[in-house]
Amino acid sequence: MRSSAGIPGCVAALAVIGSLLSAAPAPAASIKGAVVYNGPALEKKMIPINIDQYVCGKSRESDELVVAANRGIRWAVVSLQSAPAGARSEPPSKPVQMDQQGCVYAPRVVIVQVNGTVDFLNGDPLLHNLHSVSTENPTFNRTQPKGRTIPIVFKKAETIRVDCDLHTWMRAWIVVAEHPFYAVTGPSGDFALDNIPPGKYTLKVWQEALGTVTRDVTVGDKDTTGVTVEMGKK
Numbered sequence: 001m002r003s004s005a006g007i008p009g010c011v012a013a014l015a016v017i018g019s020l021l022s023a024a025p026a027p028a029a030s031i032k033g034a035v036v037y038n039g040p041a042l043e044k045k046m047i048p049i050n051i052d053q054y055v056c057g058k059s060r061e062s063d064e065l066v067v068a069a070n071r072g073i074r075w076a077v078v079s080l081q082s083a084p085a086g087a088r089s090e091p092p093s094k095p096v097q098m099d100q101q102g103c104v105y106a107p108r109v110v111i112v113q114v115n116g117t118v119d120f121l122n123g124d125p126l127l128h129n130l131h132s133v134s135t136e137n138p139t140f141n142r143t144q145p146k147g148r149t150i151p152i153v154f155k156k157a158e159t160i161r162v163d164c165d166l167h168t169w170m171r172a173w174i175v176v177a178e179h180p181f182y183a184v185t186g187p188s189g190d191f192a193l194d195n196i197p198p199g200k201y202t203l204k205v206w207q208e209a210l211g212t213v214t215r216d217v218t219v220g221d222k223d224t225t226g227v228t229v230e231m232g233k234k
């Protein structure tokens with residue numbers, strides 16, 4: 001009697017253990033670090049402004065290559081060259097926003113996943129336009145009065161340049177990403193890529209003025225793998 005009652009109990013216990021194991025999240029770590037400039041000394045590049053000065057100002061510093069005092073590069077795009085095997089890639093639920101403030105795109109670089117939407121906003125009290133340069137996605141050239149939101153869906157992975165034809169210094173980049181493992185560096189060149197299972201990866205770093213560099217990274221058992229990527233040496 002004992003054995004016939006014990007076997008189903010044992011099976012039930014195994015089933016519980018099995019379900020706990022399958023529910024346990026896969027180990028995942030973060031790659032955290034910074035993109036750092038190691039090229040020749042940079043000179044301040046000022047852009048004179050002679051239109052719409054009441055909103056845009058009289059001159060501004062170029063944003064093509066913004067390097068902090070700690071040599072960190074802002075607005076570099078860091079990504080895994082390919083997503084970890086088995087990584088889930090869900091379509092983005094919320095549009096990404098890109099505003100125009102004081103005749104500058106804000107932020108200068110956004111990441112949107114394939115099939116995601118960018119809502120272009122115009123917070124300035126004047127007319128801008130959105131003129132894209134792309135090869136995989138349809139190009140667009142839209143005038144944008146103040147307050148109007150222009151949503152655009154991006155269906156193919158590529159990096160797209162957007163300029164304003166009215167204010168020649170205005171430039172933005174839309175990085176259409178194939179997977180979620182992309183990040184834009186912050187003001188001190190810092191970035192973080194999360195939810196990465198242990199393994200070997202190639203990190204790709206792109207910056208509009210400096211091009212692309214790659215770096216092999218091994219993610220081990222630790223929670224965080226630190227990486228510093230240098231770029232800019234001529």
Ligand SMILES: [Cu+2]
Pocket residue numbers: 103127128129164165166167170
């Ligand atoms: Cu403009």
